[in-house]
Amino acid sequence: MRNISKEDYLSAIYKNIDSNSKVKANVIAEKMDVSNAAVTDMLKKLAKESLIIYEPYKTIKLTPTGESYAKNIVRRHRIWELFLHQIVGLPWDKVHDEAENLEHSGSDELINRMEVMLNFPEFDPHGDPIPAIDGSIPKQRDSVSLSKLKEKECGLVVRVNDFSQNFLVYLAQIGIELKQKIEVKEIRSFDNSMLVLIAGNEFNISKTLADNVFVEIVKN
Ligand SMILES: [Zn+2]
Known part of the structure; x- marks a missing residue:
C-alpha cells in the first residue's frame, strides 16, 4: 500500500478547508480513509512543525508556511495530471492515481518546465485550478x-x-x-x-x- 505522507495530509487539508479556512479532523480521516487515531498522530506532528494550527477536538487551520507547502503539492499534482492527459494521452479517469505518485517526485525545476511546455495552464483535466508559481490561484468561473x-x-x-x-x-x-x-x-x-x-x-x-x-x- 502507498505510504500516506505528510504531503498527502497537507494537500487533503488544503483541499477540504471551508470558507473560514478551517476543517475538522474527522473530515480529513474520512477523505483519506484512515482512522481518527492515525489522523490525530499526524496532525500533532504537523502542528509541531508549525505547518498547521491544531488543538484536539477543534478545527485545523494551515499556517502560512503550511499553506504554501500544500499549494506546491497541489500545483505539482495538477501539472502532472495535465501533462499525463495532454502530452501522454491518458484519459481523465487515469491521471489522478498516476499523479498521486508522481507529485512527490521530480524537482521544482522539472515541474516549472512542464508548466512552460503546457503554456501556463490554469486548470487541470478535471477543471480544478492550478496554483501558479507565486501561489496565486486562477479564478474559476461562477458555477x-x-x-x-x-x-x-x-x-x-x-x-x-x-x-x-x-x-x-x-x-x-x-x-x-x-x-x-x-x-x-x-x-x-x-x-x-x-x-x-x-x-x-x-x-x-x-x-x-x-x-x-x-x-x-x-x-x-
Ligand atoms: Zn484533477
Whole structure:
C-alpha cells in the first residue's frame, strides 16, 4: 500500500478547508480513509512543525508556511495530471492515481518546465485550478452543480469531482467533458434524477451524478 505522507495530509487539508479556512479532523480521516487515531498522530506532528494550527477536538487551520507547502503539492499534482492527459494521452479517469505518485517526485525545476511546455495552464483535466508559481490561484468561473439547474436551463461543464474513477469513466461514456453543453429537459421530482441532452443524445442521470458535475449557466 502507498505510504500516506505528510504531503498527502497537507494537500487533503488544503483541499477540504471551508470558507473560514478551517476543517475538522474527522473530515480529513474520512477523505483519506484512515482512522481518527492515525489522523490525530499526524496532525500533532504537523502542528509541531508549525505547518498547521491544531488543538484536539477543534478545527485545523494551515499556517502560512503550511499553506504554501500544500499549494506546491497541489500545483505539482495538477501539472502532472495535465501533462499525463495532454502530452501522454491518458484519459481523465487515469491521471489522478498516476499523479498521486508522481507529485512527490521530480524537482521544482522539472515541474516549472512542464508548466512552460503546457503554456501556463490554469486548470487541470478535471477543471480544478492550478496554483501558479507565486501561489496565486486562477479564478474559476461562477458555477453551480448540475443538480441545481431547472428544466430547460443549459450549462457548460467547468469542473467535475474526481473522487471516483468509475464516475469519470461513465461521464466520458455519455459525452460529459469540460466545456460540454448540457441541457436539462426534465427533472423527476420523486428522485430528482434528470433527463438531459448532451451533444444531441438524451440520457437519464442520477442526482449523485448531477451533484458532482459543475456548470456555468448559459443561454440555450
Ligand atoms: Zn484533477
